Amino acid sequence: VARPIVFLSDFGLDDEFVGVCHGVIATASPDTRVIDLTHGIPPQSVRSGALALGRSVSYLPEDAVVLAVVDPGVGSQRRPLAVATVAGALLVGPDNGLLSLAWEQLGGANEAVAIEAAGVVRSPRSNTFHGRDVFAPAAAALSSGTALASLGPALDPASLAVVRLPEPEVADGEVRTEILDVDRYGNLELAADPDDLAAAGLQAARWLRTIRDGAGDDVRAARARTFSEVPPGGFGVIVDSWGRLALVVNGGSAAEALGAAVGETLRLVAGGD
Amino acid sequence: VARPIVFLSDFGLDDEFVGVCHGVIATASPDTRVIDLTHGIPPQSVRSGALALGRSVSYLPEDAVVLAVVDPGVGSQRRPLAVATVAGALLVGPDNGLLSLAWEQLGGANEAVAIEAAGVVRSPRSNTFHGRDVFAPAAAALSSGTALASLGPALDPASLAVVRLPEPEVADGEVRTEILDVDRYGNLELAADPDDLAAAGLQAARWLRTIRDGAGDDVRAARARTFSEVPPGGFGVIVDSWGRLALVVNGGSAAEALGAAVGETLRLVAGGD
Amino acid sequence: VARPIVFLSDFGLDDEFVGVCHGVIATASPDTRVIDLTHGIPPQSVRSGALALGRSVSYLPEDAVVLAVVDPGVGSQRRPLAVATVAGALLVGPDNGLLSLAWEQLGGANEAVAIEAAGVVRSPRSNTFHGRDVFAPAAAALSSGTALASLGPALDPASLAVVRLPEPEVADGEVRTEILDVDRYGNLELAADPDDLAAAGLQAARWLRTIRDGAGDDVRAARARTFSEVPPGGFGVIVDSWGRLALVVNGGSAAEALGAAVGETLRLVAGGD
Numbered sequence: 012v013a014r015p016i017v018f019l020s021d022f023g024l025d026d027e028f029v030g031v032c033h034g035v036i037a038t039a040s041p042d043t044r045v046i047d048l049t050h051g052i053p054p055q056s057v058r059s060g061a062l063a064l065g066r067s068v069s070y071l072p073e074d075a076v077v078l079a080v081v082d083p084g085v086g087s088q089r090r091p092l093a094v095a096t097v098a099g100a101l102l103v104g105p106d107n108g109l110l111s112l113a114w115e116q117l118g119g120a121n122e123a124v125a126i127e128a129a130g131v132v133r134s135p136r137s138n139t140f141h142g143r144d145v146f147a148p149a150a151a152a153l154s155s156g157t158a159l160a161s162l163g164p165a166l167d168p169a170s171l172a173v174v175r176l177p178e179p180e181v182a183d184g185e186v187r188t189e190i191l192d193v194d195r196y197g198n199l200e201l202a203a204d205p206d207d208l209a210a211a212g213l214q215a216a217r218w219l220r221t222i223r224d225g226a227g228d229d230v231r232a233a234r235a236r237t238f239s240e241v242p243p244g245g246f247g248v249i250v251d252s253w254g255r256l257a258l259v260v261n262g263g264s265a266a267e268a269l270g271a272a273v274g275e276t277l278r279l280v281a282g283g284d
Numbered sequence: 285v286a287r288p289i290v291f292l293s294d295f296g297l298d299d300e301f302v303g304v305c306h307g308v309i310a311t312a313s314p315d316t317r318v319i320d321l322t323h324g325i326p327p328q329s330v331r332s333g334a335l336a337l338g339r340s341v342s343y344l345p346e347d348a349v350v351l352a353v354v355d356p357g358v359g360s361q362r363r364p365l366a367v368a369t370v371a372g373a374l375l376v377g378p379d380n381g382l383l384s385l386a387w388e389q390l391g392g393a394n395e396a397v398a399i400e401a402a403g404v405v406r407s408p409r410s411n412t413f414h415g416r417d418v419f420a421p422a423a424a425a426l427s428s429g430t431a432l433a434s435l436g437p438a439l440d441p442a443s444l445a446v447v448r449l450p451e452p453e454v455a456d457g458e459v460r461t462e463i464l465d466v467d468r469y470g471n472l473e474l475a476a477d478p479d480d481l482a483a484a485g486l487q488a489a490r491w492l493r494t495i496r497d498g499a500g501d502d503v504r505a506a507r508a509r510t511f512s513e514v515p516p517g518g519f520g521v522i523v524d525s526w527g528r529l530a531l532v533v534n535g536g537s538a539a540e541a542l543g544a545a546v547g548e549t550l551r552l553v554a555g556g557d
Numbered sequence: 558v559a560r561p562i563v564f565l566s567d568f569g570l571d572d573e574f575v576g577v578c579h580g581v582i583a584t585a586s587p588d589t590r591v592i593d594l595t596h597g598i599p600p601q602s603v604r605s606g607a608l609a610l611g612r613s614v615s616y617l618p619e620d621a622v623v624l625a626v627v628d629p630g631v632g633s634q635r636r637p638l639a640v641a642t643v644a645g646a647l648l649v650g651p652d653n654g655l656l657s658l659a660w661e662q663l664g665g666a667n668e669a670v671a672i673e674a675a676g677v678v679r680s681p682r683s684n685t686f687h688g689r690d691v692f693a694p695a696a697a698a699l700s701s702g703t704a705l706a707s708l709g710p711a712l713d714p715a716s717l718a719v720v721r722l723p724e725p726e727v728a729d730g731e732v733r734t735e736i737l738d739v740d741r742y743g744n745l746e747l748a749a750d751p752d753d754l755a756a757a758g759l760q761a762a763r764w765l766r767t768i769r770d771g772a773g774d775d776v777r778a779a780r781a782r783t784f785s786e787v788p789p790g791g792f793g794v795i796v797d798s799w800g801r802l803a804l805v806v807n808g809g810s811a812a813e814a815l816g817a818a819v820g821e822t823l824r825l826v827a828g829g830d
Contacts, residue, residue, distance in 0.1 A: 015310055017303070023741040024297065024570065025597030027609045030563070033592045034617040037561055041590075041618065044314075046306045051298030054742055055808070063300045070416065071307040072314065083808065086783025138783040140798035143616065195296040196327055237359025237411040252413035262328070262356065288583055290576070297570065317587075319579045324571030336573045343689065344580040345587065468569040469600055510632025510684040525686035535601070535629065 013043040014101075014154045017071050019064060020080040020142060021052040028140070032078075032147040035133075039151035046071075055083040057109050059273070061174040062192055065112030066253045068100065077113060078150040079104035086138040091145045092171065093153065093162050095122040101159065103150045105141070108174035120168040127163035179203035181210045186279045191255070193273055197264025201256045201277065208256070208279070218282030219248050221258060227269060231282045232258060248279070286316040287374075287427045290344050292337060293353040293415060294325040301413070305351075305420040308406075312424035319344075328356040330382050332546070334447040335465055338385030339526045341373065350386060351423040352377035359411040364418045365444065366426065366435050368395040374432065376423045378414070381447035393441040400436035452476035454483045459552045464528070466546055470537025474529045474550065481529070481552070491555030492521050494531060500542060504555045505531060521552070559589040560647075560700045563617050565610060566626040566688060567598040574686070578624075578693040581679075585697035592617075601629040603655050605819070607720040608738055611658030612799045614646065623659060624696040625650035632684040637691045638717065639699065639708050641668040647705065649696045651687070654720035666714040673709035725749035727756045732825045737801070739819055743810025747802045747823065754802070754825070764828030765794050767804060773815060777828045778804060794825070 016036060022028035029050050036043055048067055052060040060081040068077065082089075082105045090106040097118030102110040103126070114120040126132065126149045133144040149162055179188035179202055188203040208214055221230045232246035241247030241261035246268075251257040258265050258277070265271070289309060295301035302323050309316055321340055325333040333354040341350065355362075355378045363379040370391030375383040376399070387393040399405065399422045406417040422435055452461035452475055461476040481487055494503045505519035514520030514534035519541075524530040531538050531550070538544070562582060568574035575596050582589055594613055598606040606627035614623065628635075628651045636652040643664030648656045649672070660666040672678065672695045679690040695708055725734035725748055734749040754760055767776045778792035787793030787807035792814075797803040804811050804823070811817070 015314070017307065019300070019303070021741075023597075024595060026740045027565070027595045027613050028740075030565070030592060030594030031613050031616045034563065034594075034613065034621075037590070037592060038616070038618045041561070044310070046303060046310060048303030048307070049297060049300045051296075067300050067304050067307065070304045070311070072311045075307075084785060087785035137798040139795065143798065194299045194301075195294075239357060239360035249412065252410040252416065288587070290580065292573070292576070317583070319576060319583060321576030321580070322570060322573045324569075340573050340577050340580065343577045343584070345584045348580075467572045467574075468567075512630060512633035522685065525683040525689065 013040055014074045014076050015044045015046060015072050016076045016078050016150050016154050017046045017048050018078045019048040019052065019060060020050045021054050021056065021060060022050045022080070022142065024050055028142065032142050035143055035147040036151045036154070039148060040155040043151060043154040052081050055081065057081050057083070057107050058174050059192065060109050061112045064110065065116055068113045068116045071100065073099045076101045076103065076150050076153045077110070078146055079109050079113075080142040080146050081105075081109050082107070082141060085141050090166070091126040091141060091149070092166070093124050093126055093149055093159055094120045094168070094171070095159050097121050101153050103146050103153065106172050108172040111171065111173035120171065122159055123166040123168045123171060124159055125163045125166055128161060131157075131162055177202050179207045181207050184212055184280060186211045186213065188256075188277060188279070190271060190273055190275050190277065193266045197260065197266035197268075198251065199258040199265050199269075199271060200251055200253070201258065203256050203279075204254055205250055205256065213279065213281060216281045219279050220282035221246075221248075222278040222280065223269070223271065224276060224278070226275070230258075230269065286313055287347045287349050288317045288319060288345050289349045289351050289423050289427050290319045290321050291351045292321040292325065292333060293323045294327050294329065294333060295323045295353070295415065297323055301415065305415050308416055308420040309424045309427070312421060313428040316424060316427040325354050328354065330354050330356070330380050331447050332465065333382050334385045337383065338389055341386045341389045344373065346372045349374045349376065349423050349426045350383070351419055352382050352386075353415040353419050354378075354382050355380070355414060358414050363439070364399040364414060364422070365439070366397050366399055366422055366432055367393045367441070367444070368432050370394050374426050376419050376426065379445050381445040384444065384446035393444065395432055396439040396441045396444060397432055398436045398439055401434060404430075404435055450475050452480045454480050457485055457553060459484045459486065461529075461550060461552070463544060463546050463548050463550065466539045470533065470539035470541075471524065472531040472538050472542075472544060473524055473526070474531065476529050476552075477527055478523055478529065486552065486554060489554045492552050493555035494519075494521075495551040495553065496542070496544065497549060497551070499548070503531075503542065559586055560620045560622050561590045561592060561618050562622045562624050562696050562700050563592045563594050564624045565594040565598065565606060566596045567600050567602065567606060568596045568626070568688065570596055574688065578688050581689055581693040582697045582700070585694060586701040589697060589700040598627050601627065603627050603629070603653050604720050605738065606655050607658045610656065611662055614659045614662045617646065619645045622647045622649065622696050622699045623656070624692055625655050625659075626688040626692050627651075627655050628653070628687060631687050636712070637672040637687060637695070638712070639670050639672055639695055639705055640666045640714070640717070641705050643667050647699050649692050649699065652718050654718040657717065657719035666717065668705055669712040669714045669717060670705055671709045671712055674707060677703075677708055723748045725753045727753050730758055730826055732757045732759065734802075734823060734825070736817060736819055736821050736823065739812045743806065743812035743814075744797065745804040745811050745815075745817060746797055746799070747804065749802050749825075750800055751796055751802065759825065759827060762827045765825050766828035767792075767794075768824040768826065769815070769817065770822060770824070772821070776804075776815065
C-alpha cells in the first residue's frame with residue numbers, strides 16, 4: 012500500500028504548480044493519496060511554512076510522506092532533503108529549515124539524505140521548479156516504497172538548517188512576545204504560551220493589557236478559554252488549538268482591529284479586574 | 285467500502301485548518317475519499333454555508349457523509365450534530381442551522397444525535413477547533429461504518445436550529461427580493477424564482493427594471509435564458525443553475541457594476557419592450 | 558481501473574462549483590481519482606486556461622482525462638467537445654480553443670465528438686453550468702471506460718477552434734514579445750524563448766534592457782540560469798520551467814516592480830556588460 016503524501020507549499024492555487032506536482036506523483040505512483048495541507052504559505056516565507064508543518068504533523072497519518080516546498084534558494088547550492096523521523100513519517104523538501112519544526116514534533120531526525128539519484132530526479136531538471144523536478148518525484152518514490160538511502164548520499168542530521176522561533180521575554184508582571192502568525196479570522200498567534208504567563212505571575216489575571224511598542228493604542232483583553240467567554244466585539248487572550256496564546260476578537264478580526272502583522276512585538280501586562 | 289466525505293467550511297485555504305482535518309480523517313479512516321465542496325464560505329457566515337450546501341447536495345453521492353463547519357459558536361453550548369436524512373446522506377456539523385437547507389433538500393432529518401462519544405471526540409478537545417477535534421473524527425467514524433446512534437445521545441430533529449431564507453414579497457407588477465449570494469463572476473443570486481415573477485404578472489416581460497432602495501440608479505435588464513441572449517456588457521435576469529433568478533452582466537460582473545452586496549433588497553418591475 | 562481526471566477551470570474556489578463537479582463525477586464513477594490542476598484561471602480567460610493546460614499536460618498520467626471549463630459562451634451554440642489525442646490522453650471542454658495547446662503538446666487531436674448523448678448529458682440541462690451538466694458527466698463516462706464515439710456525433714478535428722499565441726518579432730539586436738502570463742511570484746512569462754534571443758544575436762548578452770512602449774522606465778536585467786544568479790532585488794531574464802523566457806526579480810515581484818500585466822509588449826535589447 013502506498014504511503015499517503017501530505018503536501019504543503021507557497022505555490023498558491025492560482026497557477027498550475029500544485030496540480031503539476033500532483034500529476035508527477037500520479038504518474039510515478041498512481042495509487043498514492045495526496046492530502047493538500049495548504050499552499051497558501053506567503054511566498055518564500057520559510058518560517059511560516061515551518062510553523063504550519065509543526066502545528067500539523069501530529070494530526071497526520073503516522074506513515075505520511077510530507078512534501079514541503081517553500082524554496083527561495085531554488086537553483087542555488089541549498090540541498091534537496093529527504094529525512095526520516097523517529098516517529099516514522101518521512102519529510103521531503105529544501106534544506107532551509109522548512110522541515111525542522113516538523114521533525115522536532117516527531118521525535119527528531121534520525122536519517123537524512125540529499126536527493127540526487129538519477130532515477131528519481133527528472134532529467135532535464137529545471138533551475139526554477141524543483142517541486143516538479145526533484146521533490147514531488149522523491150516523495151512519490153518514498154510513497155511507493157523506495158528506501159530513503161537510495162535517493163542519494165547520507166547527510167548528518169546535525170548539519171541540517173533549522174528555524175528558530177523567537178523566545179518570549181518573561182519578566183515580573185510582563186511577557187514580551189512576537190506575533191508568529193495571523194490566520195484567516197484575524198487571530199494573532201503569539202510566540203508565548205500559558206506557562207510564560209505563569210512565569211510572569213500573570214496566571215490569575217482576568218484581564219490583560221497588550222502594548223505595541225510605538226504603534227497604536229493599548230488594548231484591554233479578557234483572559235478566556237473560548238471565544239464565547241469574550242464580550243462580543245471585544246478582545247480576548249485565549250489558548251489556541253495549538254497550545255499557544257492568541258490575541259483574538261470575538262466575532263471580528265484582531266489583525267484588522269489593530270492593524271497588526273506577523274513579526275511585530277507585543278507586551279502583555281496585567282489589565283485590572 | 286468507506287462512504288465518501290464531502291467537506292465544506294469557512295476555513296479558507298491559506299491556513300492549514302482544512303489540511304489538518306484531512307489528516308485526522310486519513311488517520312482514522314485511510315480508505316475514505318474526501319471531496320472539498322468549498323472552504324471559501326465568508327468567515328462565520330452560517331447562512332452562506334447553508335445555501336451552498338442546499339444548492340449542492342442533490343449532486344453528491346447518495347451515501348455521502350457531509351462534513352460542514354461554519355461555527356461562530358465554537359466552545360459555547362451549541363451542540364455538535366450528526367443527522368441522518370431521509371434520502372440517505374449523513375450530515376455532520378454544528379447545531380446553528382448550517383445543515384438545515386441540506387436536509388430540506390434530502391427529504392428531511394429523520395434521526396439526530398449530539399456528538400459526545402469518548403471514542404470519537406479527540407481528547408483533549410480544544411475550545412477553538414472542533415473541526416479537527418469533534419466534527420472530522422465524527423465524519424470519519426460514520427464514513428467507516430460506525431452507527432449514528434453510537435456517536436452520542438439522540439436529539440429530537442424538530443429541536444434543531446434552522447436557517448430561514450428571506451421570502452420575496454410579490455405584489456401586482458412587482459417582486460421585492462433580497463440578494464442571497466454573489467458568485468465569482470459577480471452574478472447576483474436573488475431569493476426569488478420564476479414562479480414569483482409569474483405571480484406578479486411579469487412572466488411575459490421582455491425587460492425588467494431593477495430598483496435598489498436608496499442606492500444607485502435603476503438598471504434595465506433583459507429577461508433571458510442564457511448569457512448569450514443578453515447584449516454584451518448589458519444586464520440580464522436569468523434563471524441560474526439552481527433555479528433561482530439571478531441578475532447578471534454578459535461578459536462582466538453585476539456585483540461590480542452595481543456595487544451591490546449580499547443582503548441588499550431589489551425590486552423588479554416591468555421594464556418596457 | 559478508472560482513468561484519472563485532471564480538472565482545470567476558471568470557477569475559483571470560493572463558490573461550490575468545483576465541489577459540485579467533483580460530486581457529479583463521484584456519483585457517476587466512484588473509483589475515479591480527480592486531480593485539480595487549478596481553478597484560478599482568470600474568469601473567462603480562454604487563452605490563460607489554454608496556456609496552463611499546454612504547460613501541464615506532459616507531466617500528467619498518459620491515460621488522463623483532462624476536464625477543462627473556461628466557457629464564456631455557455632448556453633450559446635459553441636459545441637461541447639471530447640477529443641482523443643495521439644499520445645493517449647482524452648480532453649473534454651468547450652470548443653473555444655481552450656483545449657488546443659494541450660492537444661498540440663500531445664501529438665495532435667485524432668478524433669473528436671460533440672457531447673450530446675442523452676445518457677451522458679444531465680437532463681434537464683441548465684443554460685449556465687455545463688461544467689456540472691455536460692462536461693463533468695462526460696469526463697466521468699470516459700474515465701470509467703465509455704468509448705469516445707458514444708458521447709455524440711463525430712467532428713472533424715480540423716474544424717475545432719484553436720488559440721494562437723502571439724509570435725515574437727525578432728530583428729537584429731531586438732526581440733519584441735508579449736507578456737503571456739504572470740504567476741503568483743510576479744514572474745512575467747514572455748512569448749519568446751532562448752532561440753528567439755539567439756536569432757536576434759543576443760545569445761551572449763550578459764545583460765538585457767527591457768523596454769516597455771510608452772510605459773515606465775527601461776529595466777536592466779541580468780541574463781541568468783537561476784534566481785540566485787540575479788543580484789538580490791535585481792531584475793533577471795531566465796528560462797522558466799516551461800522553456801520560455803521570463804522577466805523576474807530575485808526575491809521580489811517583477812509584475813509589482815513594473816506595474817506590468819498580461820498582454821503588454823516588451824522589447825529586449827542588449828544591455829551592456
